Each structure stands twice: as C-alpha cells, then as structure tokens.
Amino acid sequence: MAQKPVTIQNSDPLIYFHGRWDASPGTWWAGSGFKLNVKNLESLTLNLGPHTTAPFASIGVSLDYxxxxxxxxxxxxxxxxxxxxxxxxxxxxxxxxxxNVEGWQNNRINLESVTLNPGASLVPYIPSKLAFQFVGDSLSAGQFLPKGVDQAWPFLVGEAFKAEHVVVAQPGAALSDIVSFGNEHGVSFQFFRTEDTGYFYTTDHNFTTPWNFARDEPAATHVVIHIGANDSAQNVTDVQFVQVYTEFIARLRTIYRHQPIFVFTPWGWPNPDGTVSQYFEGQYQKIVDLRHASGDKSVFLVDTTGWVSYADVFPENVHPNIPGHQHIADKFQAWLENWGLKPESRWATPV
Structure with missing residues (x-):
C-alpha cells in the first residue's frame, strides 16, 4: 500500500515559530515566520487560510541555511x-x-498546516543561543529592496552571526506614539503589540493585542535600535525625542533586564555632493548618558557616522540599496566583534 503524504497541523510543537504571530495563527511584521527540521524531505506544501494577504504574500524560503x-x-x-x-x-x-514573510506590508500568511512527502517526519529544531531583537523603521525593514527584509542589514547581521533574529520595524513610523506617514501609532506603542502598524487598515483584524514576550524563545540576547528619522520628519523636538527614547528603553528593561541594548546614531541622508543631512545630532549620546546616569551601563552607543554614502542609497528615496545594506551589516558586524561578540561557529541545528 502506498504511503500517504504527512500533514503537520499548525499546532504541532515541532514547528518553531519566530517573530510575531496572532492566534489564527497569522504573521505580522517583516521577517516573521517559522522553521522546520525535516527528516527525509522530498516535497513541502504550505496550506494557508483566509487571513493570508490577497492576491499573495511574498515569502523567503531557505534550505539548510x-x-x-x-x-x-x-x-x-x-x-x-x-x-x-x-x-x-x-x-x-x-x-x-x-x-519568513519578506515585506513590511502585504505580509500576512495564515498557516493552517504543512504537507510533507510520504515518509517524511519532523524532528526538533534547535534555536541558536544567540538571538537579536532589532527595532526600527524603513531603514531596518528593507523597504524598496527586491527581497524586502531578507536583504536588509538587520537580517544580514543575524545570518552572519548564525543567530535567531526578529525585526520589529515599520516604514514611516516614528518612535513617538504619533500618527506618521499612515501609521496610526509609533513604535514606542506598537513594539509591545502583536500586530504591526498596518493593523489599522486590515478589515479582518483592525485591533491590537499585547505581545506575550514569553513566546520569544530564546529571549533576545542583544537588542538593537535604529530609529528617529520619522520623528524628525514630524517635527518632534530634541527634548521630546530624548524623553520618549529614554522612556522606551526603560520599558524595554522590564523585558530585557540585563541584555545589552545598542543605540544607533543616524547615518543620515547622503547627498550627491558628498554631504550628509543629519537629524537629532548629539541627542543619541544624551539618551545613552541618561541611562548610564541611572545606573544602566549595558546601553551602548553605535556611532554610524560615515557608514553610508550616496553610492549606498537609492537616489530617488535615499534609502540604502542592496550593496548599502550589506555595507551597513559588515560595519556593524565588525563593530560587534570589536565590542566582544563573536559569531557562532556553526548553526545550532546541524544539517
């Protein structure tokens, strides 16, 4: 008798979910997805439910890293x-x-089940002991890139370190909890929710739910923040920005009590003449200094001055292009290694 295909339900504990998933289960935020470790794999079918983006959602699929x-x-x-x-x-x-879903919008997949070939079976996926949590806006979410977040510098850094990595970043969003470029909330609010800021326009799910950080397994070992461009665009003052950023880190500390937090300065907006337009100059150092003064010595300033030139951006929107994101990833990897963090020698789940 011929063997039947193997159906894996979405509730199977051997599916390793990462990023933000709602109860359906459905994805929110660029880069959310899942990992499988499959014995005797020959074929794979994803069976998706009605909350999946129509007409389609773009995903990235990687086999054996x-x-x-x-x-x-x-x-x-x-x-x-x-x-x-x-x-x-x-x-x-x-x-x-x-x-994982690639896009910062149109990025919802509603996983019902996975069908594998006859004779295949799931075995445990072992996550890396190193886990990055990235927080940001369009400069981290991969906006304008052909493969979205999969070509963005946070994703590339996570891959280079053979780490787990979650990117909570939304184009147009300020850190301040204000309306900004179509985002009803800022990241200082939305980071603590399951849904990304696109929830506001999603008719089947136009509400937010608290994110249960216990679902992040492992919990982030390192937190990286690069944000502020949209606060500047919305005329948030230096004083207001320092206050909201400092309060945001204080709230992060209720979740990530001892983990290093890395605060990026802006690399700015490069111009054709070689100059770079900046915003909130000197304010990121103040934010870090305030945390140090409060006794929190595990907040570190990452000075990105000079990391991005005009050749590294798309001229029409001044966001990093594919080589630009790789350049940023290389710079930050070198910075982290100099700081003392080394990439894992191998992936935790062997192939």
Missing part, C-alpha cells in the same frame, strides 16, 4: 520547490527549512 529564495503564496495549497531528494541522501538526513 542557503540563500533565501522568494516564493509568492496565497490562500490554499502552495507547493514549495525543494531541490533535495532522499534518494540522494541517507534516510537519517534532515533538512532545515526556514520560511
């Missing part, structure tokens, strides 16, 4: 190309499958 390849998926059954075969490998071989 290889390059993320884009697939456009929609409600219903979605076969995912798999370029491995158990006929070519021993039955004991496992394949790590990583899936």
């Amino acid at each position: 290889g390059e993320f390849i884009t697939a456009n998926i929609s409600q219903g059954s979605n076969p995912i190309p798999i370029l491995v075969s158990s006929n070519e490998r021993p039955d004991t071989h496992t394949t790590v499958v990583r899936v």
Whole structure:
C-alpha cells in the first residue's frame, strides 16, 4: 500500500515559530515566520487560510541555511520547490527549512498546516543561543529592496552571526506614539503589540493585542535600535525625542533586564555632493548618558557616522540599496566583534 503524504497541523510543537504571530495563527511584521527540521524531505506544501494577504504574500524560503529564495503564496495549497531528494541522501538526513514573510506590508500568511512527502517526519529544531531583537523603521525593514527584509542589514547581521533574529520595524513610523506617514501609532506603542502598524487598515483584524514576550524563545540576547528619522520628519523636538527614547528603553528593561541594548546614531541622508543631512545630532549620546546616569551601563552607543554614502542609497528615496545594506551589516558586524561578540561557529541545528 502506498504511503500517504504527512500533514503537520499548525499546532504541532515541532514547528518553531519566530517573530510575531496572532492566534489564527497569522504573521505580522517583516521577517516573521517559522522553521522546520525535516527528516527525509522530498516535497513541502504550505496550506494557508483566509487571513493570508490577497492576491499573495511574498515569502523567503531557505534550505539548510542557503540563500533565501522568494516564493509568492496565497490562500490554499502552495507547493514549495525543494531541490533535495532522499534518494540522494541517507534516510537519517534532515533538512532545515526556514520560511519568513519578506515585506513590511502585504505580509500576512495564515498557516493552517504543512504537507510533507510520504515518509517524511519532523524532528526538533534547535534555536541558536544567540538571538537579536532589532527595532526600527524603513531603514531596518528593507523597504524598496527586491527581497524586502531578507536583504536588509538587520537580517544580514543575524545570518552572519548564525543567530535567531526578529525585526520589529515599520516604514514611516516614528518612535513617538504619533500618527506618521499612515501609521496610526509609533513604535514606542506598537513594539509591545502583536500586530504591526498596518493593523489599522486590515478589515479582518483592525485591533491590537499585547505581545506575550514569553513566546520569544530564546529571549533576545542583544537588542538593537535604529530609529528617529520619522520623528524628525514630524517635527518632534530634541527634548521630546530624548524623553520618549529614554522612556522606551526603560520599558524595554522590564523585558530585557540585563541584555545589552545598542543605540544607533543616524547615518543620515547622503547627498550627491558628498554631504550628509543629519537629524537629532548629539541627542543619541544624551539618551545613552541618561541611562548610564541611572545606573544602566549595558546601553551602548553605535556611532554610524560615515557608514553610508550616496553610492549606498537609492537616489530617488535615499534609502540604502542592496550593496548599502550589506555595507551597513559588515560595519556593524565588525563593530560587534570589536565590542566582544563573536559569531557562532556553526548553526545550532546541524544539517
């Protein structure tokens, strides 16, 4: 008798979810997704429910830590190309499958189940002991990049360190809890919610729910913040910005009690003549100094001055281009290594 395909329900504890998922379960925020460790993998189909973005959502799929390849998926059954075969490998071989939504909008996948080939089975995925939590806006979310967040500097840094990484970043959003470029709330509010700021326009889910940080497994070991461009654009004053940023870090400390927090200065907006337009100059140092004065010595300033030139950005919107994001990732990796953090020597789940 022929074996039947294997169906994995969304409640299976061997699915390793990362990022922000609601109860449906459905994704919010760029980069949210899941990981599978599959024995004897030959085929994979994602079965998605009605909360999936129509007409499709773009996802990145990586096998055995290889390059993320884009697939456009929609409600219903979605076969995912798999370029491995158990006929070519021993039955004991496992394949790590990583899936995440690429976009900062139109990024909802409502996972109902996963169908695997007959004879396949899930085994535990072991997460890295190193985990980054990135916080930001369009400069971190991968806006304007062909593969979205998968080509953005936070994602690249996470990959370089062989770490788990979650990116909570929304284009147009200020840190201050104000309306900004279509965002009803700022990141100082939205970071603590399951939903990204796009919830406001989503008819089937136009509300927010608190995020349960206990669901982040492992909890972030390092927190990285790069934000402020949209506060500046909305005429938030230096004094107001320092206050909201300082209060935000204080609230983060109720969750990340001892983890290092890295505060990026802006790299600014490069101009064709080689000059760089800046915002909130000197204020990020004040924020860090205030935390130090309060006794919190685990907040560190990352001075990004000179990291981004005009060649590193798209001329039409002055956001980093693909080489620009790689350049930023390389700079920050070097900064972190000099600070004392080294990449993991291997991924925690072997292949």
